[in-house]
Every structure is written in C-alpha cells, then in structure tokens.
Amino acid sequence: MRRTVVANCLRGFLYFVLLLSGGFLGAALALKAEPDRLPYPRALYHKVEFWKSIYTQYGTSQGILHDSEDLSIVYEDVQLPPNGNQAIVSEKRAKIRQALFNILSKRGQNLTTFERKVLSKFPKYASRSRLLQAAENIRFQLGQADRFKQGLIRSGRYLPTIEKILKDEGAPDFLKYLPHVESSFQEKAMSKYGAAGLWQLMPKTGKQFIRVDYAVDERLDPWLASRAAAKYLLSNYKRLGEWPLAITAYNHGAGGVQRAVSTLGTTDIAEIAFQYSTPSFGFASRNFYTQFLAAVQVAQDYKKYFGELPIEKTPEFDEIRLDRAMYFRDLAAKYRFSLEDFQNLNLGIRKPVYQNLRPLPKSQLVRLPKGAKKAVVLVASLDKKAIVKDEAGPKQAELLAVDSATPKVSKLSTPIEKKSTKIREVGKSEPIEPKTPELDEDLMNNKYDVRDFAAGKAWVEVEINETISQMAEWLGVNTDELRQWNGMESRSQVRLGQRLLLKFEKHSPQNFVRERTDFHKQIREDFFSQFQIESFIDYSVQSGENLWSLCFQKFDLPPWLLEQFNPSINLSELKPGTKLKIPVLKETLSVASDSTSN
Numbered sequence: 001m002r003r004t005v006v007a008n009c010l011r012g013f014l015y016f017v018l019l020l021s022g023g024f025l026g027a028a029l030a031l032k033a034e035p036d037r038l039p040y041p042r043a044l045y046h047k048v049e050f051w052k053s054i055y056t057q058y059g060t061s062q063g064i065l066h067d068s069e070d071l072s073i074v075y076e077d078v079q080l081p082p083n084g085n086q087a088i089v090s091e092k093r094a095k096i097r098q099a100l101f102n103i104l105s106k107r108g109q110n111l112t113t114f115e116r117k118v119l120s121k122f123p124k125y126a127s128r129s130r131l132l133q134a135a136e137n138i139r140f141q142l143g144q145a146d147r148f149k150q151g152l153i154r155s156g157r158y159l160p161t162i163e164k165i166l167k168d169e170g171a172p173d174f175l176k177y178l179p180h181v182e183s184s185f186q187e188k189a190m191s192k193y194g195a196a197g198l199w200q201l202m203p204k205t206g207k208q209f210i211r212v213d214y215a216v217d218e219r220l221d222p223w224l225a226s227r228a229a230a231k232y233l234l235s236n237y238k239r240l241g242e243w244p245l246a247i248t249a250y251n252h253g254a255g256g257v258q259r260a261v262s263t264l265g266t267t268d269i270a271e272i273a274f275q276y277s278t279p280s281f282g283f284a285s286r287n288f289y290t291q292f293l294a295a296v297q298v299a300q301d302y303k304k305y306f307g308e309l310p311i312e313k314t315p316e317f318d319e320i321r322l323d324r325a326m327y328f329r330d331l332a333a334k335y336r337f338s339l340e341d342f343q344n345l346n347l348g349i350r351k352p353v354y355q356n357l358r359p360l361p362k363s364q365l366v367r368l369p370k371g372a373k374k375a376v377v378l379v380a381s382l383d384k385k386a387i388v389k390d391e392a393g394p395k396q397a398e399l400l401a402v403d404s405a406t407p408k409v410s411k412l413s414t415p416i417e418k419k420s421t422k423i424r425e426v427g428k429s430e431p432i433e434p435k436t437p438e439l440d441e442d443l444m445n446n447k448y449d450v451r452d453f454a455a456g457k458a459w460v461e462v463e464i465n466e467t468i469s470q471m472a473e474w475l476g477v478n479t480d481e482l483r484q485w486n487g488m489e490s491r492s493q494v495r496l497g498q499r500l501l502l503k504f505e506k507h508s509p510q511n512f513v514r515e516r517t518d519f520h521k522q523i524r525e526d527f528f529s530q531f532q533i534e535s536f537i538d539y540s541v542q543s544g545e546n547l548w549s550l551c552f553q554k555f556d557l558p559p560w561l562l563e564q565f566n567p568s569i570n571l572s573e574l575k576p577g578t579k580l581k582i583p584v585l586k587e588t589l590s591v592a593s594d595s596t597s598n
Contacts (some may be wrong), residue, residue, distance in 0.1 A: 031574060039244050040175045041270035044290050046072040051287070051294035055180075056305040058143025065092055068139040068283055073121045078140065089140045100135040104128060139283070144184070151184030151308050152299065156311035158185065158198065162226045169230040172243065178229070178250070180295040184192045187222050187347050190530045192558050192585075194465075194523060197231035197347075198222045204469075208232070214350060215358035215520035221348035224365070244269035244289050251288040265439070316370040317345050325359040337372040345369065351525070450502065450509050458509060462498045464560045464571075465523060466516075474515045476506035496547075496572040523560065534586035536565075541578040547571045555582055 040048075050071035055380045058064065061080050067073035074097050078089055099118045102112060107286050111119065122130065157577075163177045182200040183189035196219040203212050203219075209228035218224040236246035240252045245267060249257040259265055260276045271512035273286045298305055320333075332339075343349070345367035352358040359367065450458035461469075471494070472479045483492065485501050494500065504512065541550070563571055565581040 002429065003096050026038075038172075038293070038296060039242070039269070040293055041244075041268065043270040044293065047273070047287060047290035048072075048293045048297070050074075051291045052298055054141055054144050055148045055294060055298050056145050059146040060143055063089070063140055063142045065089070065096060065138055065140055067121075067134055068137040069133070071287075073134075075118060075138070076498060086140070092188070093138045093140065096138055097135045100131050104131055147184040148180060148295075148298065149309070151186070152306065153179050153303050153309050153312055154185040154187075155179070155299075157314055158222045159227065160314050161223055165227050165230050166201060169227070169233050171230045173294055175230065175233055175247075175298045177299050178233075178247070178268045178292060180299055181291050188220060190526045192465060192527065192531065192556065194526070194558075196220055196526065197225045199225050201225060201228060201232070204467075205232055211348075211361070211364075213515075214522050215353050216348050216361065216364065217350055217522070217573045218348040219355075221346070225413045236482065236588075240267075242267055242269075247292055248272075248285065248289050252285040256281060256285075285490065315345065317367040318370060320366050320368065320373065322360055322362055322364045322366060328353050329356050331360065334374055335368055335372045336374070337369045339371040342367075350522075448520060449513055453509055456504050458498050458502050458504070460502060462496055463520070464496060464563055465520070466494065468492075468494045470519065471500065473503070474512045474519075475502060475504070477503075497570070514536060520560075523558075527558065527561070530588055531585045532588050533583045535584040536585060537582045539580045539582050541574050541576055543576045545576075546574055550580075557583070558583070 007151060022407070048241050050066070054064075057597060058077075061082075061084070063078045063080065065075045065078060067075075076092055078092060079337050080086065080088065096113075096118060099112075099115045103115055103119050106115075107546065108119070119126075122134070150399055155592050158179075159176055163173060166173055166175055179185050179198045182195075183198050185198060187198055189198070191200060193202075196206075196217065199219070201219045205417070206212040206217075206219040206225070206228060210221075210224050218228070233246055233250060236241060236249040240246050240249060240257060240261075245257050245261070246254075247270065256446060257272075260272050260281060264271060266272070269289055273289065277286070302309065343354075349360070350358075353360055355525075409477065448463070450460050452459050462471075468479050468482060468488075472482045475482065480490070482488075482500070482502075483490065485503060502512070547559055547562070549560055551557045555562075559571070565583055
C-alpha cells in the first residue's frame with residue numbers, strides 16, 4: 001500500500017514539474033498541420049521522445065532498461081544475443097537495483113563508478129523514497145525500429161484506402177497512423193490474447209462491425225477492418241468527447257477511461273497518464289497515447305529517420321459479392337487466378353474455407369486479382385492441382401486442389417501432448433521439440449459437448465474465454481433470456497466453471513456444439529500460427545496469486561493455455577503451494593508491436 005502511495009505521489013510530482021517546464025518546449029512539440037489537430041500536451045514531451053527513440057534507434061535485437069514512471073531516466077542499453085534470450089536483461093536489472101540500494105546504504109558516499117552513473121540519472125538531492133521506488137520501477141523495453149521501418153514500407157498498400165475510409169466516416173486523418181502502434185501494419189498479426197489484424201481488434205469489438213467466426217474473420221482483412229476500426233474509434237470519441245481519450249480507450253476501453261476521468265475529475269490526458277493507475281490501467285495504457293504521438297511524428301517525417309524507403313503500392317483487384325453461400329471449390333471452378341494472389345487479397349478467409357469444410361457465406365465480399373476471368377477448361381495435373389488454360393494467352397493460374405469427396409478433418413494443433421514431458425524448476429527450463437502437440441478432434445468435441453440433454457434442455461460448464469453474450473449467440477437468443485433461465489441478475493456475467501441451463505428453442509444442440517467448438521479452435525489455431533511451446537517450467541503458486549495475476553502479470557500467457565497443461569487443477573480456485581506446469585513460448589512469426597516488455 002505504501003509503495004502505491006509513493007508511486008502515485010511521484011507521478012503527480014513529475015506531472016507538475018513537466019507542466020511548469022512545458023512553456024520552454026513549445027517550438028519542439030508542433031506536429032505537422034492536420035485538418036483536425038492532434039492534441040499534444042507539453043507535459044508528455046519526455047514520454048513521446050522516449051517512444052520516438054524506441055521506434056527509430058533500437059531494433060528488436062536491442063532494448064533499454066529505464067524507469068517506468070519517469071521515461072527520461074534511461075539506465076542502460078541492452079544488446080540481446082542472437083537467440084533473443086533475455087537472461088542478460090534480468091542480470092542487468094538486478095545490478096541496477098543493487099546499485100540503488102547501495103547508494104542508499106552508503107548515503108551517497110564512497111560510491112563505485114557504476115553507482116555514481118546510476119545516481120547521475122536522478123535530479124540532485126533525490127529523496128530516499130524516490131530511490132526506493134526507482135528500485136522497483138526498473139523496466140525493459142524492446143526496440144521496434146526494424147519493425148517500424150517495415151511497417152512504413154507495408155503501409156503504402158493500405159493508406160490510400162484508410163484515408164478514404166476515415167474521410168467517409170467523418171474521422172480525423174491522423175488516425176491512419178494507429179496501425180504503426182498496434183501491428184506495424186502486419187496484416188496477419190495476432191496477439192496472445194486474441195487481438196487480430198492490422199488494427200488488433202478483439203473478437204467482441206470486431207463483431208460489432210464485421211464478421212468474425214471460424215470461416216471468415218474480417219479483422220484480418222485490412223480493408224474491412226479499417227472501416228470497423230474507424231467506427232469503433234468514432235464511438236469512443238462520441239462517448240468521451242476528446243480524441244486523446246478516445247485513442248487511449250482503443251487500448252483500455254471506453255468504460256475504463258471514463259472511470260479515470262471520473263476519479264481524477266479531469267479530461268487532461270497528461271494528468272491521467274501521470275496520476276491515474278490501477279491494476280488494469282498500467283504502463284501500456286498510461287503510455288498508449290504518447291506511443292501514438294511518437295508514431296505520428298516518425299511516420300510523417302520518416303525520411304529523417306530511415307531515408308528513402310520502397311513504399312509498397314496499393315494492389316489492384318476486382319470485387320464481387322456472393323449471391324449465395326458457396327464452397328471454395330465452386331468459386332475456384334468459375335475464375336482463373338493464382339491461389340496465392342487470391343489469399344493475399346482475402347486475408348479474412350480462413351483455412352476451413354480453403355479445405356471446403358465451411359462455405360463462404362452469402363453476401364460475402366470477395367476480391368479477385370485484377371482481370372481474373374471465368375475459367376474455360378479445367379485440366380487435372382499430375383500433382384492434383386487444377387490448372388486453368390485460357391485462350392487469351394499462355395498465362396496460367398493455379399487453383400486449389402479440391403477432392404470431390406468431403407475432406408477429412410485435420411487434427412487441431414494445441415498444447416496437449418500424447419506423451420508426458422519432464423519439467424524442471426523455475427529458471428531451469430528444458431527444451432522440447434519445437435512442434436506443437438496435437439489434440440484429437442474427438443477430444444476437442446467431447447470437451448465442448450452439452451450434458452444431460454432432455455426435452456430440449458441441457459447443461460454446460462462455462463470454459464475459459466466464454467461469455468454470456470457468446471453463449472446466447474450460439475443459442476440464437478438474447479442474454480436476458482439466458483440469464484432468466486439461470487436465475488441471474490440483469491447485466492451479470494458468467495464465471496469460469498459455472499453450470500448453465502440451456503434451452504434449444506431456436507438452434508439445435510449440434511449447431512451449438514459446432515459453433516462453440518469452432519470458437520475455441522479459432523483461438524488455438526490463431527495462437528499457434530505465431531507462437532510455439534519452446535520449453536516448460538514448474539511453479540508453485542504463491543500467496544495472493546490467482547489465474548489473472550499469473551497469466552497477465554507474471555507469465556504473460558493466455559489462460560486457456562495454462563488450463564491445457566494443467567487439466568486436473570481448478571484454476572478458478574488456486575491455493576498457495578499448488579504445482580503448475582508453465583509453458584515457455586517462442587514467437588514463430590513477427591507479431592504485433594510489443595509495447596509492454598517486462
């Protein structure tokens with residue numbers, strides 16, 4: 001409690017000092033003129049400069065150790081080894097922390113060279129409480145310069161369309177730079193917690209504006225997701241009244257930002273960034289707007305930092321809207337196009353569609369490579385790929401091979417193993433084969449079956465990631481009906497492990513189970529498209545820890561992944577001393593920009 005009070009006092013003091021000094025920084029803070037000017041409070045100057053250095057000076061093989069409250073205090077640069085192992089970060093952090101304790105115990109006398117270097121980062125006569133707090137605030141931030149540079153190159157594919165969408169929706173043009181913060185303009189970016197695509201929309205947010213399911217996930221479609229993001233940002237602005245708050249809400253949620261405004265009695269984003277802090281409104285949320293300001297400045301003047309870049313051009317394509325549900329094999333039989341080109345233009349179409357396990361829905365917008373024509377002759381090749389021959393010339397188009405029989409359902413990649421894996425103590429992780437273990441389809445289906453079905457009713461237990469709105473959607477009813485069946489109060493939410501009564505009045509049990517299973521498949525498949533299990537550690541739960549703190553604060557893991565490796569443990573009621581098997585993750589692809597390094 002005392003540490004929290006000290007931290008809050010420190011944030012308030014820093015805000016006051018920076019506000020007073022802001023008058024001397026005016027000339028340095030001007031952004032290029034925008035139709036709707038982007039507010040830049042002067043007290044945020046040092047925060048913005050910090051993020052500009054992360055975006056332009058340090059690549060993803062580097063980083064810096066800094067004070068998490070005062071971003072002008074940077075202790076040391078860190079060069080990571082080729083394998084990306086961050087053990088050196090822990091060593092350097094411990095060294096800085098010990099130096100701060102030594103400074104206090106020596107009362108500033110007879111300091112070593114390194115201790116004097118650390119002390120020089122602080123204002124003269126820094127208080128004892130300030131140095132004690134600093135020892136707890138040492139944070140590592142990974143560089144992003146190489147990702148930002150690649151994002152600038154990729155952005156050319158989409159910026160003209162994004163600019164038009166923002167204009168059509170009545171949103172300010174500066175919002176076009178937000179994907180630099182969210183994903184570095186990586187179309188296929190996936191976070192550990194389910195955010196997807198250029199704009200890193202969460203499933204619940206995406207479903208308000210676009211289609212998000214196992215067959216088609218339009219969050220991965222840069223064009224459609226851009227309109228959804230514009231609408232979502234405008235809804236935040238309408239609710240909060242100021243763009244700095246609306247942009248912060250893109251990260252933290254409009255309700256959370258409203259609580260910050262209500263608590264502090266101000267809409268000043270700088271005051272909120274320095275003085276408001278809760279377990280959920282942590283470093284990432286406090287700094288989200290300053291990251292955005294930095295990204296805008298760098299993107300607007302990128303040649304200053306990166307020189308001339310080969311900015312990609314917007315692809316050309318034709319669009320059709322399906323007048324009926326259609327399997328991909330039928331679409332592929334109608335047009336001549338390269339499968340690779342088609343997939344690049346339709347990133348929201350998922351693997352089950354290409355495997356002909358799910359049809360493209362009626363009214364689905366489909367993009368075809370420019371000039372794609374209807375197929376004339378299909379000739380089966382030796383490698384079972386269909387080749388289209390067109391009279392217009394020798395150019396051929398490769399189509400997806402489609403068997404006439406219904407394809408077998410492929411096994412789903414998940415972290416459950418068929419063989420036991422030896423685990424070791426914390427800090428002694430043991431490498432395993434870099435393959436994702438498989439989970440049999442039958443096991444997945446059984447897990448999400450309904451129980452005790454009779455007379456149109458059945459029971460289920462709520463699993464991780466499930467909400468009452470999702471349950472209602474799978475049943476085809478509204479949430480109030482589902483709550484009424486289960487004696488729940490209005491607006492109450494379900495909890496992990498809760499037993500729910502379901503009534504199948506509009507959808508069949510089979511349809512419910514299929515949609516529920518598809519939901520969990522999608523989460524796992526998306527996750528393992530960009531992460532793999534590298535090793536394991538075992539861990540004993542400490543007093544005060546729970547599922548939320550372990551997953552989101554200590555190990556940075558999605559809760560369902562922890563559940564998969566600990567199936568016999570009730571994670572909703574963890575007790576001190578409980579032994580857990582913790583997977584250690586490794587990125588297999590470049591993912592969304594990491595602004596929350598430990």
